[in-house]
Amino acid sequence: MSKRTKLEKFAENQRLENVFENFSYEDPTLFVNVLQKVDYKGKWKSDYFKNAKPLVLELACGRGEYSIGLAQMYPNQNYIGVDVKGARIWTGAKRAIDLEFSQVAFIRSKIETLPHFFAAEEVDQIWIIFSDPFLRKENRRLTSIYYLDSYLKYTHLQTSFHLKTDDDTLYEFSLKTIADHPNYEIVQCSNNIYAEALQHPALEIKTYYEKMHLQKNKTIKYIEFKRVK
């Protein structure tokens, strides 16, 4: 089969049953199966996954390696990878279909739109994997106050957060914003996860970006944090 272009992947996403797409920040609607509107807010577990298992989000999921990898390690959970880039999501969505992983889905949307798609307390775990460090735009980092505040709209007091990065600036920034935020507390952190025993078994999953960073001999950092209020 010939290799698909980005545009072909983008178009094919509309026909994948596990890809939900938002086309406009101003109109927070999700579409699936060639432009059918869906509203699973507050009902992802009961109406989409059709179970009561924990719901895990992978933010900035790219090709969805964590959603797939976590689903292999922990099959008894539901996973939704979120990214704005359609061609990357397509790779994860096709892999989930090939593996017959009905517990893995994807939302193509900006992360800032998620409060429209998830209800209070709906999300049980969040992984933030090699998100962009936005070196000149602190407020776009996924651990800026803006995003930490927005996660409060769809998480609960037991929700755990896991951030993995190669970037020193994002790591130090995140340690500070999380520690300073009244609703969160740092559980554990490492500025070089492979120099010691892994703090979480799932840290062994390596994404496209992590492999690139490891090739450049970058150290990989990790922060686990939780909601306390």
Ligand SMILES: C[S@@+](CC[C@H](N)C(=O)[O-])C[C@H]1O[C@@H](n2cnc3c(N)ncnc32)[C@H](O)[C@@H]1O
């Ligand atoms: C450096 S890549 C990492 C991808 C993947 N997690 C990996 O490790 O291979 C960062 C991803 O974050 C996505 N991203 C950045 N800001 C975003 C936002 N506000 N909403 C949705 N996706 C975003 C980008 O589209 C990109 O795919």
